[in-house]
Structures are given as C-alpha cells and as structure tokens.
Amino acid sequence: MRWKGFSSPPDDLLRPSKRQSLKILTHSRQTWAALLSVARSSTHLPQSCSNTSNLLHQTPSIPDEQSVEDVVEGTVLFLEGYSQWTISSSVSCDLTSKPKTSPRQRINIGGANPAFCNISDEFFPEWVGFEPVPTCASRGNYIFALVLGWSYILSTRLIELRKRAEEDAVIYTDKRAAWHCNGSALPCEGFTIPIGNVDTNERRWWAAILAGGCGWQATLNRSGNAYCPPWACHLNQRERFNIRYEGTPHLSPDVSHPPSSTEAQQYLCNFAKLHDAYDQLIAAFVASLTIPSHLRFGAPVTLPKPKPMTSTETLGSKWSIYTPSADQLPHLMALTCIPNAVLSCMSGCFWEPGVHCNVAGEWLHPILTEILPPLIREKKYEVIIGIMSARRPSSAPLWLGSAITGMLPRIPSILSNFMPPSCLEATVWTDCRQSFMDPAFHEELPISHTARLENVIRREDEFRLLYLTDVESESYGTPPLSPYPPFGLVKLDETAIEVRLHAFCGHRLDYSNWVWRRQNRPDLTDYGKVPPCERLSEIATRNIFSWTFFSDGVRLDELPMWEHEWLSFLLDHESDEENALVTSGEVI
Numbered sequence: 001m002r003w004k005g006f007s008s009p010p011d012d013l014l015r016p017s018k019r020q021s022l023k024i025l026t027h028s029r030q031t032w033a034a035l036l037s038v039a040r041s042s043t044h045l046p047q048s049c050s051n052t053s054n055l056l057h058q059t060p061s062i063p064d065e066q067s068v069e070d071v072v073e074g075t076v077l078f079l080e081g082y083s084q085w086t087i088s089s090s091v092s093c094d095l096t097s098k099p100k101t102s103p104r105q106r107i108n109i110g111g112a113n114p115a116f117c118n119i120s121d122e123f124f125p126e127w128v129g130f131e132p133v134p135t136c137a138s139r140g141n142y143i144f145a146l147v148l149g150w151s152y153i154l155s156t157r158l159i160e161l162r163k164r165a166e167e168d169a170v171i172y173t174d175k176r177a178a179w180h181c182n183g184s185a186l187p188c189e190g191f192t193i194p195i196g197n198v199d200t201n202e203r204r205w206w207a208a209i210l211a212g213g214c215g216w217q218a219t220l221n222r223s224g225n226a227y228c229p230p231w232a233c234h235l236n237q238r239e240r241f242n243i244r245y246e247g248t249p250h251l252s253p254d255v256s257h258p259p260s261s262t263e264a265q266q267y268l269c270n271f272a273k274l275h276d277a278y279d280q281l282i283a284a285f286v287a288s289l290t291i292p293s294h295l296r297f298g299a300p301v302t303l304p305k306p307k308p309m310t311s312t313e314t315l316g317s318k319w320s321i322y323t324p325s326a327d328q329l330p331h332l333m334a335l336t337c338i339p340n341a342v343l344s345c346m347s348g349c350f351w352e353p354g355v356h357c358n359v360a361g362e363w364l365h366p367i368l369t370e371i372l373p374p375l376i377r378e379k380k381y382e383v384i385i386g387i388m389s390a391r392r393p394s395s396a397p398l399w400l401g402s403a404i405t406g407m408l409p410r411i412p413s414i415l416s417n418f419m420p421p422s423c424l425e426a427t428v429w430t431d432c433r434q435s436f437m438d439p440a441f442h443e444e445l446p447i448s449h450t451a452r453l454e455n456v457i458r459r460e461d462e463f464r465l466l467y468l469t470d471v472e473s474e475s476y477g478t479p480p481l482s483p484y485p486p487f488g489l490v491k492l493d494e495t496a497i498e499v500r501l502h503a504f505c506g507h508r509l510d511y512s513n514w515v516w517r518r519q520n521r522p523d524l525t526d527y528g529k530v531p532p533c534e535r536l537s538e539i540a541t542r543n544i545f546s547w548t549f550f551s552d553g554v555r556l557d558e559l560p561m562w563e564h565e566w567l568s569f570l571l572d573h574e575s576d577e578e579n580a581l582v583t584s585g586e587v588i
Contacts, residue, residue, distance in 0.1 A: 014358055015358060016358050016359050016362075020359060021359060021362050024355060024359040024362040024363050025362040025363075025365065025366070027363075028352075028362065028363045028364075028365070028366045028367070029366045029370075031352070032366050032367045032371055032387070033366075035386075035387045035390050035391065036371055036383070036387060038386065038390060039382075039383045039384075039385075039386030039387045039390065040383055040386075042131070042382075042386055043128060043382075044128050044129050044130060044131050044382075045128060045129065045130050045131065045382060045385060045386070045389075045400060046130070046131055046385070046386060046389040046390070046393070046396055047130050047131050047132060048389050048393040048394075048396035048397075049130060049283070049286070049385065049389060049396040049397055049399070049400040050130050050279070050282045050283070050286075050322045050397070051322060051396075051397065052282075052285070052286060052289075052322070052324055052328070052332060052397050053328075054393065054394040054396075054397070054430065054431065055332060055335055055394065055397065055398075055429065055430050056328060056331055056332070056429070056528075056529040057428060057429050057430065057431050057528075057529070058428060058429060058511065058513070058527060058528035058529065059331045059332070059334065059335050059429040059430075059528045059529045060081070060331065060334050060513075060514035060516075060526040060528045061330035061331040061333070061334050061526065061528070061529070062079075062109065062158065062161055062162075062330045062333050062334050062337070063079070063161070063516050063524060063526070064161045064162070065161065065162045065163060065164050067516070067518075067524055068516040068517070068518055068524055069518060069519050070109065070110075070162065070220075070222070071106075072222045072223050072225070075111060075112040075225075076106075076108055076110065076111060076227075077108070077109055077110030077111075077220060077222055077227040078106045078107055078108045078109060078110075079106075079107045079109060079516060079517070080104050080105065080106060080107070080516070080517035081104070081105055081107055081338075081514055081515055081516045081517055081526075082101060082102045082103060082104045082105060082514075082515055082517070083101075083102040083424070083425045083511065083512075083513070083514055083515070084099045084100070084101055084102075084512045084513050084514075084515055085099060085100040085101075085102070085439075085509050085510060085511055085512055086099055086100075086509075086510045086512045087099075087100060087468060087471070087507055087508070087509060087510075088507065088508045088510060089505045089506055089507050089508075090444060090505065090506030091504070091505055091506060093502065093505045093507070095469065095471070095502060095505070095507065098471045099471065099512060100468065100470075100471045100473070100509070101471065101472065101473055102424075102425075102473060102477065102478075103473050103477040103478060104517065105338065105339055106339065107334070107337045107338050107339070108230060108292075108337060109158060109162065109220075109227075109229065109230065109337060110220050110222075110227025110228060110229060110230070111227060111228055111230060111295065112225075112227070112228070113228060114214070114217075114218075114228040114229075114232035114233060114234055115232065115233040115234070115291055115294060115295060115301050116233070116234050116235070116236050116301070117144075117148075117233055117234070117235060117236065117300075117301035117302060117303050117405075118236055118239075118300065118301070118302045118303070119144055119235070119239055119302075119303055119304075119305050119306075120302050120303075120304075120305060120406075121304070121305045122302060122379070122406065123302055123303075123304060123379075123381065123403060123404065123405070123406045123408075124141075124143070124304045124381060124403055124404050125141070125304055125305060125307075126141065126307075127139075127140070127141045127143065127279075127280060127283075127304075128382055129279055130279055139309060139310040140275070140277075140306075140307045140308050140309035140310055141280070141304050141305070141306055141307040141309075142193070142271075142275060142277055142280060142306055142309055143280050143283055143284050143287070143303065143304050143404060144303035144304055144305070144306055145193055145209070145210060145271070145306065146268060146271070146272070146277070146280055146281050146283075146284030146285075147233070147284040147287045147288050147303055147404065147405070148209050148210070148233060148234070148235065148303075149209055149264065149267070149268040149271070149284070150231075150268070150284055150285050150287075150288035151231050151232060151233040151234075151288050151291065152170075152205075152208075152209060152216060152218075152264055153261045153264045153265050153268065153329075154229065154231035154261075154288060154329065154333060155170070155218040155228075155229035155231050155232045156170050156218060156258070156259075156260065156261040156264060157261040157329050157330065157333065158218070158220075158229040158231075158333065159218050159219075159220065159229070160260065160261060161330065162220055163220075164220075164222075165221065167219075167221040168219070168220045168221055169218075169219070170216060170217070170218045170258045171216065171217050171258065172204070172208050172215065172216055172255075172256065172258055173208070173211075173213075173214055173215055173216065173217060175208075175211040175212065175213040175214060175215045176204075176207035176208055176211045176215055177206070177207045177208075177209075177210040177211050177212075177215070177240075177241045177242060177243050178190075178207075178242050178243070179203055179206075179207055179242070179243040179244070179245060180192075180242060180243070180244050180245075181244075181245060181246075181247065182194075182244055182245065182246045182247070189240055190240035190241050190242050191240075191241050191242070191306055192241070192242040192243070192244050193206075193210060193241055193242070193243055193244070193306070194244045194245075194274070194275075195243055195244070195245050195271060195274070196245065196246055196270065196271070196274040197245070197246040197247055198245055198246075198267075198270070200255055201255050201259065201263075202267050202270070203243065203245055204254070204255040205255075205258065205259055205264065205267055206243050206267070206271075207243060208258070210235065210241040210243060211234070211235065212235050212236065212237050212238065212239045212240055212241075213234065213235070213236075213237045214234045215234065216234075216258060218232055230291065230292035230295055230336075230337060231288055231289075231291050231292060231333070231336075233288075233291050233301055261326070261329070262326055265326070268281065269281070269320075269323070272320075275309040276309075277309065278320050278323070281323060282322045282323060283400060283401075283404060284404070285323070285324060286397040286398065286400050286401035286404075287303075287400070287401040287402075287404035287405050288401070289332060289335075289336045289342075289397070289398070289401055290336070290342065290398065290401040290402050290405050290407055291336075291405065292336050292337060292342075293336070293342050293343065293402070293407060294405060294407055297407070297410060297414070299406070299407050299410050300406065301405050301406065302405065302406035303404065303405065303406075304404065328529065331528065331529040335426070335429060335430075338423070338425070338426075339423075340420065340421050340422075340423045340426070341423045341425065341426040341429070342398055342426075343414075343420050344420060344421070344422050344423035344426045344427075344434055345392070345394070345395045345398055345423075345426050345430050345432050345434065346388075346395055346398055346399065346402070346411060347411075347415055347420045347434070347483075348392055348395065348422075348427075348432050348433060348434030348435070348483070349388045349391040349392045349395055349399075350364060350367060350368075350391075350415060351433070351434055351435065351483045351484070353433070353436070353441075355484055356484060356485055356486065356487040357482050357484040357485065357486055357487065358487055360419075360482070360484045364415070364416075368412050368415060368416050369416075371387075372384065372412045373412070376408075376409045376412070381403040381408055382403075384399070384403070384408065385399045385400055385403055392432045392433075394430045394431050394432040395430060395432050419481060419482050419483070421478070421479070421481055422434050422435035422437060422438075422479050422483045424437060424438065424439070424479055424511075425511070425514070427439065428511040429528070434483055435479060435483035436460055436463075436464075436483060436484065436485035437463070437464060437467060437479040437480065437483070439508070439509045439510060439511060441464065442464055442468060442507060442508045442509040443506070443508065444506035445457050445458075445461045445465075445503050445504070445506075446458070446461075447492065447503065447504075448489070450491075454491055454492075454493070455491070455492040455493065455503075456489040456490060456491055456492060457489065457490060457492055457495075457499075457503060458488075458489060458490075459485075459486040459487065459488045459489065459490050460485035460486055462490050462495055462499055463480060463485070463486060464509075465498065465499045465502055465503065465507070466496060466498065466499060467479060467480075468502075468507055468509050469498040469499070469501075469502055469507075470498070513525050513526060513527045513528065514526040514527075514528060538566045541566050541567070542566055542567060545562075545567055
C-alpha cells in the first residue's frame with residue numbers, strides 16, 4: 001500500500017505527500033476505532049434504527065395513476081421526475097429568480113419478476129431488540145414472516161395507487177401454506193407459525209404470505225405485459241411452513257379476494273400484538289424497504305430463520321408509535337425507488353468533510369479493509385449497524401434493513417470497487433450529509449490573495465458555483481461523481497465566466513420540491529412529506545393571509561409571495577364553494 005513507506009515524487013501534482021497521507025490515515029483510524037469501541041459496548045440496536053420518520057423531510061410520494069402516467073420500456077415500468085432548487089443570495093442577483101432544475105430521472109415501479117428469498121441463520125439469527133428498553137425486546141425471531149407481510153403491503157399499495165384497469169390487481173395463487181387448528185396433530189415437516197384466533201380472511205392471507213413459491217401476485221398490466229412491484233418478495237419453492245390457528249376446525253368457503261394494504265397492515269399488527277413483537281414489526285418494515293436495492297445490485301434476499309416466540313411484557317405502547325402510517329408509505333416507497341437514494345444515504349456514512357479526493361483512499365482504508373471484514377466474518381452485524389448509526393443516525397433504519405435481508409456484506413465490496421454517485425435530493429430528504437456538494441456547503445466564497453494580489457478561491461468552491469449557476473443543467477446537471485472535494489486553489493480570473501460573475505454573490509442552494517413528469521399536460525409538483533411543525537406553520541400562514549385574500553385579492557408587488565406553495569393553494573381555488581372548503585378544512 002502506498003502510504004507504507006512510499007514517498008510521492010516532489011513533482012507529483014496529484015498524489016499527497018507522505019505527511020498528508022499519514023495525517024488522514026491516523027485521523028481515520030482514530031475516528032473509526034472510537035465508533036467501534038462504542039458499538040461493541042452495546043448489546044442492543046440504537047433506537048434510531050426504528051425511526052423511519054427521519055427519512056421523511058420533504059420526501060416525495062408515489063403519485064396515483066390519474067395524476068401521473070407511467071412509461072413502459074421493455075421489461076421496466078417507470079415514472080419520470082426531477083428536483084427543483086432555489087438559489088438565494090446575500091446581494092442582489094438575477095440568478096435568484098431562476099430555479100435550478102436537475103436532470104430527469106427514471107423511477108422504476110415495475111419489473112418482469114418478483115424477488116424470491118431464502119431462509120437462513122446467516123444474517124441476524126438472534127433478535128437483540130432496540131435501546132433504550134432492551135429488556136422489553138421480544139424473545140424469538142419471526143422477522144422473516146413480518147418482512148414477507150410488509151412486502152405484500154407495499155406491493156398492494158402500489159397497485160392501489162397505479163391501478164388503471166381490472167387487470168391491475170393482487171390475486172391469490174393455488175400455492176399456500178398448510179393451516180392446522182390448535183390442538184390438532186402437526187406435520188413433522190416445516191416450521192409452524194402461530195397466528196392466533198383469526199377469521200377466514202386473515203388465515204387465508206397468512207397461507208399465501210408463507211407459501212413456498214408464489215402464494216400471491218401483484219401486477220400492473222401495460223401493453224400486454226405484467227409488471228411486478230419492486231418490493232414483491234416470496235419464499236423459495238423449497239421453503240415449507242405451517243400455520244396454526246386457534247378455534248374450532250371447520251370448512252369455510254375459500255377466500256378469493258386478497259386484503260387491501262390497510263387490511264393487511266392490520267393483520268400484521270395483530271400478529272405483532274399476539275407475539276409482543278412490535279419491535280420486530282418495525283425492523284421488518286425497514287428490511288422490506290431495501291428489497292428494491294437487492295434487485296438493483298443482483299444481491300439475493302436472505303431472511304432470518306425463525307425461532308419460536310416467548311412471552312414478554314407488552315411492547316405495544318413502547319414501539320407501536322414507530323409503525324409507519326398509511327400516508328407515510330407512498331413517501332417511503334418513493335425514496336426506495338428513486339435511483340441512488342438509498343445507496344447514497346448508506347455510503348454517506350463513510351464520507352468525511354475535509355477529506356479531499358486524493359486522500360480518500362487513506363480515509364476509507366481503515367473502515368473498509370481493517371474493521372468491516374472481520375466483523376462480517378464474525379457476523380457481528382449489530383456492531384456494524386451501531387457504527388453507522390453513530391455516524392449518520394438518519395440512515396440507521398437502512399443499515400438495519402440491509403442487515404436483515406443480507407445486503408449489508410455487499411456494501412463494503414461495492415464501495416471498495418467504485419464510488420457511488422451522490423444523490424443531493426436524498427441529502428435533504430434524510431437530513432444526512434453525503435458529499436461536499438451538499439446544500440449545507442454552499443456559502444459565501446472565502447476569497448484569498450496571492451503575493452501578486454491575485455484573487456484565488458478553493459477549487460471545490462469553483463465546482464459548487466459551476467453546478468449552481470447551470471440552472472438548466474446543460475453542462476453540470478449532475479453533481480460530481482466523487483463526494484470528496486478537489487484540492488487546491490484556482491485563480492478567479494481564470495475560471496469560467498459564470499464563476500467570475502457570481503463569486504461575490506454569496507449564493508446558497510436550497511431544495512424546493514420534486515416534480516413528476518406528465519404527458520401532454522403540466523408536470524406535477526410534489527412538495528413532499530413535511531414535518532408536523534411546518535405543517536402547522538403553513539396552516540397558520542394560509543389562514544391569516546386568507547383573511548384579506550377573499551376580500552381584497554392580491555397586490556401586484558406581492559404576487560411572488562402568493563405564488564409560494566403555502567399560499568398558491570388559495571390562488572387555485574377561487575369559487576365560493578372551494579373557498580368554503582379551504583377555510584373550514586384548514587382552520588384549527
């Protein structure tokens with residue numbers, strides 16, 4: 001390795017000096033060693049792993065079919081969208097009147113085949129529970145069943161949103177797990193899952209979820225082809241499970257209509273309540289969010305082998321509040337489908353501010369080659385999750401999910417071979433810094449002077465201005481491929497004209513919204529999931545300004561204010577009937 005006894009030639013313009021190299025290497029080893037020590041001292045998972053709300057900061061949602069049309073291309077069904085950003089300035093500048101538009105992206109919502117999973121004790125065989133109440137962790141491990149249940153819920157929710165015709169549906173197949181009444185003789189083959197005192201509909205659903213092969217199918221039909229949701233996941237054919245229910249054995253008419261996503265989520269909550277496993281319910285949900293990433297990287301889905309549950313104190317009051325609500329699902333679904341969003345969040349844990357591109361190897365070497373490989377060999381996945389959760393708490397649910405589904409061991413090898421592109425939108429949606437191009441680092445440029453009194457700026461600031469000033473994304477539409485900044489200084493008068501014009505403007509880049517592309521009509525703006533506190537501020541602002549709006553209208557000089565997303569709703573609803581709906585529905 002170069003930093004062991006290697007000295008860069010004095011005229012090497014790119015490689016760092018031996019001193020620079022050792023400085024970063026030492027800093028890296030100290031940083032990761034401290035995180036490793038803390039993670040090893042804990043025997044349970046950080047609470048941040050259970051909080052999916054941290055992934056919902058203006059995060060857009062999968063739109064319904066009536067609002068946005070999907071596009072078919074071969075074996076892929078997708079939507080198209082892009083982000084819009086506003087540019088602020090500390091001085092008067094015409095650039096602030098122009099939104100910056102990112103390049104269009106494809107959001108895959110359907111593929112030719114669903115995923116199939118194996119059951120193994122390779123990943124997360126023991127459930128350790130969340131802090132700060134680990135003594136209340138559920139005993140046993142039914143995470144695999146809960147992951148498969150969430151897979152159904154997310155897939156069904158997509159069908160509900162994107163349904164165009166009767167052929168777009170969720171159906172049962174002829175494959176099902178065998179069910180047995182409590183007290184009857186159980187077969188010798190296969191693991192038996194108790195589902196409690198349930199009705200015929202709920203029993204039939206569990207028989208489909210735990211069927212070897214494909215017990216249910218969710219498909220969107222376009223142009224004569226069927227497309228499966230990216231979260232659809234089934235047990236492999238060789239897996240065999242039985243269901244035990246309470247009550248009297250009797251023959252019931254077969255159920256032909258699978259439940260809605262809301263009904264299925266209630267079934268899953270019933271199961272969690274029966275086994276005091278709300279903590280596992282949440283863990284299974286974050287695992288289901290990573291299934292589309294498995295398809296992207298060709299990684300097989302492997303779920304934990306079940307272990308019988310034993311009773312503990314009731315966990316519902318402690319963990320049920322973290323169960324995602326029905327209105328949160330489309331937002332989290334969008335996050336996991338938008339290209340590079342999940343991987344960008346996870347790889348952002350490895351990124352460090354102040355580390356330049358030519359010493360990125362020194363920074364990454366300790367964690368990728370000295371720390372993670374032994375932990376992976378020893379199956380200490382909870383330690384890895386602890387390290388990454390401490391680095392970026394917002395991304396903690398994704399690390400837990402990737403460990404449960406068996407994707408986590410792939411991450412170091414991916415990062416060791418190529419540099420994943422950063423997703424600036426995901427930086428905002430998850431409040432997780434990932435790159436020197438993040439909006440937080442766009443600031444007033446520090447301008448220095450050479451001995452000849454020439455103005456110089458940091459090269460990384462030049463890169464930020466090139467990206468920011470290209471509002472139409474013609475030359476610098478996407479951020480640089482590397483999250484690590486370039487080193488060095490550049491003479492201001494030798495930079496591009498855009499950089500020279502705006503070097504003293506103090507520009508900042510702020511996320512505005514996501515936009516869904518539509519055909520033959522204006523695109524659909526999506527301001528995403530906003531925090532409850534901001535929602536209340538929006539309501540208060542809209543209500544106070546509506547007091548004069550309906551009587552006096554809008555002053556011309558204040559039109560830009562009324563076009564803001566908080567107030568534009570009023571401009572779009574001018575009839576007396578619609579005005580009544582606004583005032584009665586928004587006032588609290």
